[in-house]
Amino acid sequence: xxxxxxxxxxxxxxxxxxxxxxxxxxxxxxxxxxxxxxxxxxxxxxxxxxxxxxxxxxxxxxxxxxxxxxxxxxxxxxxxxxxxxxxxxxxxxxxxxxxxxxxxxxxxxxxxxxxxxxxxxxxxxxxxxxxxxxxxxxxxxxxxxxxxxxxxxxxxxxxxxxxxxxxxxxxxxxxxxxxxxxxxxxxxxxxxxxxxxxxxxxxxxxxxxxxxxxxxxxxxxxxxxxxxxxxxxxxxxxxxxxxxxxxxxxxxxxxxxxxxxxxxxxxxxxxxxxxxxxxxxxxxxxxxxxxxxxxxxxxxxxxxxxxxxxxxxxxxxxxxxxxxxxxxxxxxxxxxxxxxxxxxxxxxxxxxxxxxxxxxxxxxxxxxxxxxxxxxxxxxxxxxxxxxxxxxxxxxxxxxxxxxxxxxxxxxxxxxxxxxxxxxxxxxxxxxxxxxxxxxxxxxxxxxxxxxxxxxxxxxxxxxxxxxxxxxxxxxxxxxxxxxxxxxxxxxxxxxxxxxxxxxxxxxxxxxxxxxxxxxxxxxxxxxxxxxxxxxxxxxxxxxxxxxxxxxxxxxxxxxxxxxxxxxxxxxxxxxxxxxxxxxxxxxxxxxxxxxxxxxxxxxxxxxxxxxx
Amino acid sequence: xxxxxxxxxxxxxxxxxxxxxxxxxxxxxxxxxxxxxxxxxxxxxxxxxxxxxxxxxxxxxxxxxxxxxxxxxxxxxxxxxxxxxxxxxxxxxxxxxxxxxxxxxxxxxxxxxxxxxxxxxxxxxxxxxxxxxxxxxxxxxxxxxxxxxxxxxxxxxxxxxxxxxxxxxxxxxxxxxxxxxxxxxxxxxxxxxxxxxxxxxxxxxxxxxxxxxxxxxxxxxxxxxxxxxxxxxxxxxxxxxxxxxxxxxxxxxxxxxxxxxxxxxxxxxxxxxxxxxxxxxxxxxxxxxxxxxxxxxxxxxxxxxxxxxxxxxxxxxxxxxxxxxxxxxxxxxxxxxxxxxxxxxxxxxxx
Numbered sequence: 001x002x003x004x005x006x007x008x009x010x011x012x013x014x015x016x017x018x019x020x021x022x023x024x025x026x027x028x029x030x031x032x033x034x035x036x037x038x039x040x041x042x043x044x045x046x047x048x049x050x051x052x053x054x055x056x057x058x059x060x061x062x063x064x065x066x067x068x069x070x071x072x073x074x075x076x077x078x079x080x081x082x083x084x085x086x087x088x089x090x091x092x093x094x095x096x097x098x099x100x101x102x103x104x105x106x107x108x109x110x111x112x113x114x115x116x117x118x119x120x121x122x123x124x125x126x127x128x129x130x131x132x133x134x135x136x137x138x139x140x141x142x143x144x145x146x147x148x149x150x151x152x153x154x155x156x157x158x159x160x161x162x163x164x165x166x167x168x169x170x171x172x173x174x175x176x177x178x179x180x181x182x183x184x185x186x187x188x189x190x191x192x193x194x195x196x197x198x199x200x201x202x203x204x205x206x207x208x209x210x211x212x213x214x215x216x217x218x219x220x221x222x223x224x225x226x227x228x229x230x231x232x233x234x235x236x237x238x239x240x241x242x243x244x245x246x247x248x249x250x251x252x253x254x255x256x257x258x259x260x261x262x263x264x265x266x267x268x269x270x271x272x273x274x275x276x277x278x279x280x281x282x283x284x285x286x287x288x289x290x291x292x293x294x295x296x297x298x299x300x301x302x303x304x305x306x307x308x309x310x311x312x313x314x315x316x317x318x319x320x321x322x323x324x325x326x327x328x329x330x331x332x333x334x335x336x337x338x339x340x341x342x343x344x345x346x347x348x349x350x351x352x353x354x355x356x357x358x359x360x361x362x363x364x365x366x367x368x369x370x371x372x373x374x375x376x377x378x379x380x381x382x383x384x385x386x387x388x389x390x391x392x393x394x395x396x397x398x399x400x401x402x403x404x405x406x407x408x409x410x411x412x413x414x415x416x417x418x419x420x421x422x423x424x425x426x427x428x429x430x431x432x433x434x435x436x437x438x439x440x441x442x443x444x445x446x447x448x449x450x451x452x453x454x455x456x457x458x459x460x461x462x463x464x465x466x467x468x469x470x471x472x473x474x475x476x477x478x479x480x481x482x483x484x485x486x487x488x489x490x491x492x493x494x495x496x497x498x499x500x501x502x503x504x505x506x507x508x509x510x511x512x513x514x515x516x517x518x519x520x521x522x523x524x525x526x527x528x529x530x531x532x533x534x535x536x537x538x539x540x541x542x543x544x545x546x547x548x549x550x551x552x553x554x555x556x557x558x559x560x561x562x563x564x565x566x567x568x569x570x571x572x573x574x575x576x577x578x579x580x581x582x583x584x585x586x587x588x589x590x591x592x593x594x595x596x597x598x599x600x601x602x603x604x605x606x607x608x609x610x611x612x613x
Numbered sequence: 614x615x616x617x618x619x620x621x622x623x624x625x626x627x628x629x630x631x632x633x634x635x636x637x638x639x640x641x642x643x644x645x646x647x648x649x650x651x652x653x654x655x656x657x658x659x660x661x662x663x664x665x666x667x668x669x670x671x672x673x674x675x676x677x678x679x680x681x682x683x684x685x686x687x688x689x690x691x692x693x694x695x696x697x698x699x700x701x702x703x704x705x706x707x708x709x710x711x712x713x714x715x716x717x718x719x720x721x722x723x724x725x726x727x728x729x730x731x732x733x734x735x736x737x738x739x740x741x742x743x744x745x746x747x748x749x750x751x752x753x754x755x756x757x758x759x760x761x762x763x764x765x766x767x768x769x770x771x772x773x774x775x776x777x778x779x780x781x782x783x784x785x786x787x788x789x790x791x792x793x794x795x796x797x798x799x800x801x802x803x804x805x806x807x808x809x810x811x812x813x814x815x816x817x818x819x820x821x822x823x824x825x826x827x828x829x830x831x832x833x834x835x836x837x838x839x840x841x842x843x844x845x846x847x848x849x850x851x852x853x854x855x856x857x858x859x860x861x862x863x864x865x866x867x868x869x870x871x872x873x874x875x876x877x878x879x880x881x882x883x884x885x886x887x888x889x890x891x892x893x894x895x896x897x898x899x900x901x902x903x904x905x906x907x908x909x910x911x912x913x914x915x916x917x918x919x920x921x922x923x924x925x926x927x928x929x930x931x932x933x934x935x936x937x938x939x940x941x942x943x944x945x946x947x948x949x950x951x952x953x954x955x956x957x958x959x960x961x962x963x964x
Contacts, residue, residue: 283717285941
């Protein structure tokens with residue numbers, strides 16, 4: 001088997017033991033390649049565990065900038081005996097295995113069709129360090145040094161990053177640089193003659209893009225968007241949203257003398273966290289919570305009340321696999337229906353669907369505006385793949401001229417001027433009533449907030465006509481929302497085509513690559529990236545304009561497809577689902593194969609590039 | 614109960630308080646509860662306390678859960694904003710509301726089903742966080758709106774109207790509030806307004822989690838012989854530990870009790886509670902003593918009423934969080950948004 005030869009286009013996977021300190025060394029590896037101007041997209045594949053279970057870090061190096069997961073592994077850094085067999089099996093034919101050969105392994109443990117690179121990492125550590133913890137931690141930096149040499153990476157890039165990481169901590173800097181040198185020197189002396197076929201070569205394809213995880217970006221979006229109250233309950237993969245919010249508030253909103261311009265409560269459960277957000281929203285503060293599927297389940301009663309009582313609240317749902325533990329540390333887009341229709345009674349909610357950290361930032365800030373404008377719960381539906389992995393994305397932007405849209409709030413002055421106040425009265429025809437903040441006026445504008453038993457003036461009423469007026473108005477409000485939410489992004493193929501593909505969220509990078517791959521196979525497709533629910537009219541138009549429409553999702557049941565069929569009255573036969581739901585992020589390879597196969601099965605003849613369909 | 618609208622007109626010579634309101638201005642809609650319901654007496658006590666304390670009605674936020682008790686905020690302080698929230702979840706909504714605007718007075722009204730059964734968790738956590746609030750639990754030992762099921766505060770051995778005997782141990786919300794860290798804990802009786810009004814006033818003056826459990830007989834489902842929350846039973850077993858005579862700086866309110874020792878407890882805002890101690894054994898600033906006292910008397914079948922515990926040095930949630938004095942809901946872009954320049958620096962740190 002001929003060894004794989006690739007420059008700036010390969011996948012490295014690190015197989016580690018959770019809690020062994022590998023994460024920071026692995027991240028340094030990815031960032032050093034970025035510093036060389038070559039795009040990378042790393043993904044954590046981790047267990048529900050703190051120490052001892054297997055964990056992986058998969059880095060895709062791709063000069064063209066494809067950021068989706070590719071699938072397959074070209075170089076396996078096998079540091080975990082527990083997963084050895086599976087890790088070896090995953091290597092592509094012609095690929096490479098880097099491992100610790102301090103202890104000899106029988107030849108049956110290897111494969112013939114791969115290049116095996118052994119390095120006595122444990123021996124080097126044991127002879128250099130006496131402290132067991134140091135032996136463990138520096139092993140990671142030593143393999144980083146060796147890999148950087150093996151792949152021909154610029155040594156300054158790695159050393160510079162370590163320098164930045166330990167800036168002001170000289171005691172840590174020198175030992176780390178020393179360990180890096182140990183690995184590099186060993187590799188140079190023993191492993192690079194001849195060099196392996198995988199190379200990183202300086203390029204200029206990173207530009208001014210930033211490398212950030214979606215949860216941090218969403219948290220910063222909440223800071224910029226003016227959230228002052230955050231109530232949350234720890235749940236993977238969303239906890240780091242609240243933790244990052246805490247960190248950024250400490251940086252941007254803390255004032256020793258005046259006090260903090262934020263309040264964060266780690267609640268006793270999700271019932272309480274959403275309750276606090278609803279209370280704060282009712283009282284005129286911008287509030288958000290971050291959670292995942294099981295949290296949404298617990299919150300649904302409150303979400304229904306907030307919908308009917310018309311209280312702004314922002315919910316960031318970092319989606320994951322189903323209940324309990326295990327799949328919850330894997331990614332899915334499986335809360336779509338649960339969020340869109342959350343709660344009892346006739347409810348529908350606004351969902352925003354960010355594709356990457358940049359949109360996590362933008363949608364979080366937009367959600368706070370929309371929640372106030374529409375006086376309703378607004379969900380930001382991200383997922384573990386975007387939320388907990390660092391992703392290369394465009395720099396975050398903010399216009400200093402931007403003001404917060406606080407929606408329709410009736411002030412003391414307006415009440416004094418004699419403006420009619422009906423808390424649930426549609427005065428503008430857009431379904432959105434005015435509200436007053438508690439404490440506004442000594443004799444006007446006060447009201448008792450309830451669920452549904454009320455009339456347009458917020459007085460107690462069980463009359464059917466009052467109820468239907470109210471819920472019909474809520475539907476009008478949802479119509480208004482269609483124009484206010486982020487609109488879908490359409491990409492047309494170079495030539496007219498009958499095939500359209502709908503997708504959303506973290507599927508975006510894999511989809512972009514799949515489109516290019518399909519075009520190389522002469523299959524032209526138009527795409528529409530959904531960015532919100534309720535669906536703007538352009539979504540139905542897109543489906544209407546194409547003979548065959550695919551919807552690509554990361555769940556078992558085609559939840560967005562259900563929503564499209566249900567809300568737009570689409571003939572289900574018109575929407576073919578491409579579904580990926582094993583907990584790993586969807587790949588371009590998968591999408592290309594699925595769409596390609598189905599198009600061939602439908603006997604749609606691939607187009608020559610010069611021919612118009 | 615009645616559907617007759619309350620007349621808005623009132624006599625022009627009705628006395629006004631220092632902020633210019635008559636007592637009628639503190640009323641709400643006409644109650645839809647049963648005639649003789651203890652809850653209506655509590656509403657009247659809240660009205661009286663707020664009027665006498667010169668509190669502007671619109672500066673009060675009323676929050677409740679679900680149940681008979683939670684309907685009552687509609688029947689007092691009609692100009693205040695109120696929120697009939699989710700069953701058992703009033704404490705979280707109140708907490709969030711309080712975070713948004715620390716300048717209002719937060720009055721939480723709940724029942725025994727609401728706080729001791731479905732909402733026991735939120736009740737406990739609300740107390741331990743030190744949310745600045747007055748939490749009134751209208752305790753009748755029974756589910757009224759769903760017609761007479763036992764609640765978790767029903768005493769062991771008490772008999773329902775249908776003859777069922779409760780075998781479960783009762784939850785004593787006063788003991789629980791003490792354990793969970795409430796900094797003001799009292800128990801009143803809806804049939805003793807003279808004691809209840811000063812308790813509510815003292816709770817309003819307290820900065821921190823102030824809890825008042827008010828035994829409030831349910832005339833429809835829990836006022837029969839065999840009930841331990843009936844008017845007759847409570848009157849017979851009431852053991853008043855003390856009487857708050859007046860709060861300094863405020864008009865004096867006297868209660869009709871015998872002569873006793875006066876204790877002064879200085880509150881956070883400088884006001885002083887003047888407590889007429891009926892039982893010389895109880896020191897209301899001693900939390901451990903309060904727990905012992907409650908338990909000792911409960912074991913004898915006595916219902917202890919009065920101010921059981923007040924921490925003069927209590928700190929509230931905003932102090933724990935070091936939030937700004939200005940209400941969070943009044944902060945705008947300039948206070949909240951770090952701006953484009955900071956974002957450019959943030960971007961630069963991620964390359």
